[in-house]
Amino acid sequence: MVQQEGEVETFFLLPAEGYAEALQRLERLEAEVKFLRDQLHAFVQNVPLPLFVVEPGQDRLVFANGLLLELLRLPLKRLYEGLSLADVFGPVVEKAKALLEQAERERKPAQEILERPFPDRAQWWIVRAFPFQATHLRGVMVGLVDITKEKEQEERLVEAYQELQVQAEELRQSQETLQSAYEALEKAKEEAESRRKELEDSLIAAQRYQRTLLFRTHALYEAWGYDYAAVVARAHTYVGGDFVVVRQKEDYLYVGVGDATGHGSSGALLAVTVQGFLHQALLGLKEPGQLHQALEEARTELYEVLEVKPGEHLSSDGAEVALVALPLRREGQVYIATAGRPVYLLSPEGHLTEYHQGRRGLGWSVPGQAPEPYSTEAIPYQAGATVFLFTDGITDQLNPEGKRLGRKAFLAWLAQASSAGPDPRDKMRFLLQRWHAWKGEETPQTDDILLIALLLPKA
16 A cells, blocks of 8 residues: 655555454445445336435435425426425525424424415425435435415315325334345345345245235124134235225224325335225215225325326326125115225125126226216125125136136136135135136236125124
8 A cells, every 4th residue: 555745755554454344344334225225216217206315414415206396296207306495495495404303303294385486477396304324324305295285275284284294104104124124234244144034034024015005804894793704915015005994883884995196115105005095085074975086085085196187187096995784783775886996795605796896996097088986785684695705816817838828717716605604704715726726836826916805794
């Protein structure tokens, strides 16, 4: 090693082995820092709301997603030229900086509603800052939600704020999962096998969140009875877009299934969002005969999140949903409302009936076409019959020859399931045995799978 001062050169001899080890450690650290930054960049791009990241005390944006550019009405090239906090917040940049400094100083999320002036009009944003710190990475993640319309309508502002809390909780859980991954990478410097195990543990934790948030069925079994309900829920990957809705109100139990567009973390985030909208809408229902109003209310809220004007914008994002309202007194009427997903009723004699009023999912929009009105259908409570709700993952399964199972074949299985006896658990085993035989041992699962069977017992 040579050090030069003026015309004087000083030579230092370093142990070759120690120097090589130091270089190797430096290279590993650089690779780990790059990996962490790539992970953070991918996370920012996948979150379905305007999002960016800044480093502590810095004015320049480190990462930003395309939704932020759309919100600011800026071309993509501005992202590569570099954006500052002033570009995002304009005249209110000092308030935004104060919010970020507060979050960084207190090491906990901070939020504020800011009015952002633009040349043509002003916008109201909910700005929420999330400080994070990993082994070699630290900064503040900032999410923006445009609540201009909600500000003009104060009653809807409360609902938007509640939804922001749901999204904030999901972001917090994602941050915890990311932190677990950072911890696993730190241990990987000592032992590669240990790193693999830590990453696997982190993914298993994400799967646990999936079941806790999206596949929560304890209330279903408690209200309807463990002998009268059977549920199969399997994500395609560790997390997915299928979800269950269960809500008991007065004399009725509301049960539903949903399938949000997308897979992995993006599908799960959208599923949590739609599930929250449906739970809130069901709480506001005055009677089960208005079940379709829950779908319409959830659809309106989802349009706001997706920033879609119904009938003007093209949108295939959203969720297919099927809802039923079951009388807890075991008599009277069963109410059904659908948005893209049908409901099936299997009589004790093996007759299968399909109910499918609303054929467009929540969030669907085509320019020039008004949103499809949803409706509620009431049918007599038929003791001994079985209600089936399921997403399309089970019918999309491929066999070893690459052939799709299809809806027609699966409906034939549903009708044949009456031969398995009245117990819905026996019917579920009957269906799963045939599904596994179709799939084969070597063929992987094609999509998320969610299937619910509910027996209508006698009063």
